[in-house]
Amino acid sequence: xxxxxxxxxxxxxxxxxxxxxxxxxxxxxxxxDVPEGTCVGLLGPNGAGKSTTMKMLTAQVIANAGELEVLxxxxxxxxxxxxxxxxxxxxxxxxxxxxxxxxxxxxxxHLYRLGRAERGPAIERALQIANLTQRxxxxxxxxxxxxxxxLLIARGLVHQPRLLLLDEPTVGLDPQxxxxxxxxxxALRSEGTSILMSTHYIEEAQRLADTVTIMSHGKAIARGxxxxxxxxxxxxxxxxVYGPPARLAVVEQEAAAAGMRTRRTGTSVALMGVExxxxxxxxxxxxxxxLEDVFVLLTxxxxx
Amino acid sequence: xxxxxxxxxxxxxxxxxxxxxxxxxxxxxxxSTTFSSTIDPTIYLLAFGxxxxxxxxxxxGYDYVDFVGTGTVATAVLFSSVFxxxxxxxxxxxxxxxxxxxxxxxxxxxxxVTGEALWISMRAGTYGCVPLLVAIAFGLGPRIxxxxxxxxxxxxxxxxxxxxxxxxxxLKSIDNFNYVTSTVITPTFLxxxxxxxxxxLPQWAQVLGNFNPLHHTVxxxxxxxxxxxxxxxxxxxxxxxxxxxxxxxxxxxALERKLIT
Numbered sequence: 001x002x003x004x005x006x007x008x009x010x011x012x013x014x015x016x017x018x019x020x021x022x023x024x025x026x027x028x029x030x031x032x033d034v035p036e037g038t039c040v041g042l043l044g045p046n047g048a049g050k051s052t053t054m055k056m057l058t059a060q061v062i063a064n065a066g067e068l069e070v071l072x073x074x075x076x077x078x079x080x081x082x083x084x085x086x087x088x089x090x091x092x093x094x095x096x097x098x099x100x101x102x103x104x105x106x107x108x109x110h111l112y113r114l115g116r117a118e119r120g121p122a123i124e125r126a127l128q129i130a131n132l133t134q135r136x137x138x139x140x141x142x143x144x145x146x147x148x149x150x151l152l153i154a155r156g157l158v159h160q161p162r163l164l165l166l167d168e169p170t171v172g173l174d175p176q177x178x179x180x181x182x183x184x185x186x187a188l189r190s191e192g193t194s195i196l197m198s199t200h201y202i203e204e205a206q207r208l209a210d211t212v213t214i215m216s217h218g219k220a221i222a223r224g225x226x227x228x229x230x231x232x233x234x235x236x237x238x239x240x241v242y243g244p245p246a247r248l249a250v251v252e253q254e255a256a257a258a259g260m261r262t263r264r265t266g267t268s269v270a271l272m273g274v275e276x277x278x279x280x281x282x283x284x285x286x287x288x289x290x291l292e293d294v295f296v297l298l299t300x301x302x303x304x
Numbered sequence: 305x306x307x308x309x310x311x312x313x314x315x316x317x318x319x320x321x322x323x324x325x326x327x328x329x330x331x332x333x334x335x336s337t338t339f340s341s342t343i344d345p346t347i348y349l350l351a352f353g354x355x356x357x358x359x360x361x362x363x364x365g366y367d368y369v370d371f372v373g374t375g376t377v378a379t380a381v382l383f384s385s386v387f388x389x390x391x392x393x394x395x396x397x398x399x400x401x402x403x404x405x406x407x408x409x410x411x412x413x414x415x416x417v418t419g420e421a422l423w424i425s426m427r428a429g430t431y432g433c434v435p436l437l438v439a440i441a442f443g444l445g446p447r448i449x450x451x452x453x454x455x456x457x458x459x460x461x462x463x464x465x466x467x468x469x470x471x472x473x474x475l476k477s478i479d480n481f482n483y484v485t486s487t488v489i490t491p492t493f494l495x496x497x498x499x500x501x502x503x504x505l506p507q508w509a510q511v512l513g514n515f516n517p518l519h520h521t522v523x524x525x526x527x528x529x530x531x532x533x534x535x536x537x538x539x540x541x542x543x544x545x546x547x548x549x550x551x552x553x554x555x556x557x558a559l560e561r562k563l564i565t
Contacts, residue, residue, distance in 0.1 A: 060563065061564075083410045094401035096328075106324075106328070111410075
């Protein structure tokens, strides 16, 4: 596949990247572009290779084959230079829990080599972005799950990185907190920070990402703007047909015979692209096609 | 803003960053660590010094309390370096995922190991002096040469801290540390000349004792307290430096294999 973004400067460029763990191929010939100033969503089910890809970008996992470039630096040779200019928000909470919010940020201001005069303003800025100024003296183990996640983001931003890697940034959080974090990530994107965000939440990718790459079994199986992917793979409209399992099986057979794509949603069968159907359609509920339809169609997996 | 300055191998800013993290964390648990690191060797000193001291008046030409007081410095160094490094490294790797966070910054495994070993050895250099101070309080005559004891404890502590990091890097389960404690640390601790001189042991044990870095620590501390032994002390120091260097490189290798896949 060719780049969607022509000659734009790339914050991340992966070509033919392969990572094997023994007999298991975690990443299998992956090409990925993240143009500067955009947010790219890496969408895929568990085990698709998203986290391995993220770890290759910080050189904690070394690729067996392929080319990796981050902010113009080749990996893994120049990884350290690249890491100085990027921030990472991990999937697992790895904050120092006995330290305060401010102490956590101060430690990372040192690790990211900020000068003495830069540290104070950088910490204030990170606290403001994450809306944690009032809790600066609180110990991490006194914070709620949402606050800890915001602190992880603040920690990844303390040195004002050009590129931010977000690995499942809202996993396990309640919907309210998730929306707060979406607003925060959206603000960063608006300010021009390049973002690569892995997620298995479809809505997250649809709302935040300029482009999405869908991964399955270590490969990129589709990429594009969310709206374009939806139209390309699922059309404009979907018909949800409900009924007993035997009835749903018949609906699937008839739709397949008519050349329509379908997917099971557990309690119904969804018929894709019904807006262009000329034949008789079964009774059902019409709705707009979405990225979840594309995800299930392409990966064959239900959404978490 | 980010990424200022040269970025190379064994960067001073990266090691300083690791040290800042350790020191900041230490501020939250220094009381308990200082308590155990101070009380444990003092109990050893009092128990052995006055317990056996009532049965044995002199060993190797020294009062037994003085003999044990100087020997316990090495015990304090061992305990305040090998256990924090072994358990601390394993916990940070397996449970807290601290290294994932640090490695996302411009810091490599080599700098993590170096920073952490330096910090633990600085602590060992400090805590190692406690038994000596207790021994002085109980009658050991102070000497100006004793001022090098923190340095000896630091060099020895660096080797033992690196050894602990290496073990944490090699073993898959924290339960397996029991094997290392029983087969390496306890014999090392007992056959070092701390509580009794090696000269009373069988010939083979005396030979093995010369390969025990803790024995070299004991000898150097004792000579700092009672009088130097010339070239022999340089050999003891050389053995400790060699032990530290070898363990440092092995620790880097072991942890790198664990952290970078």
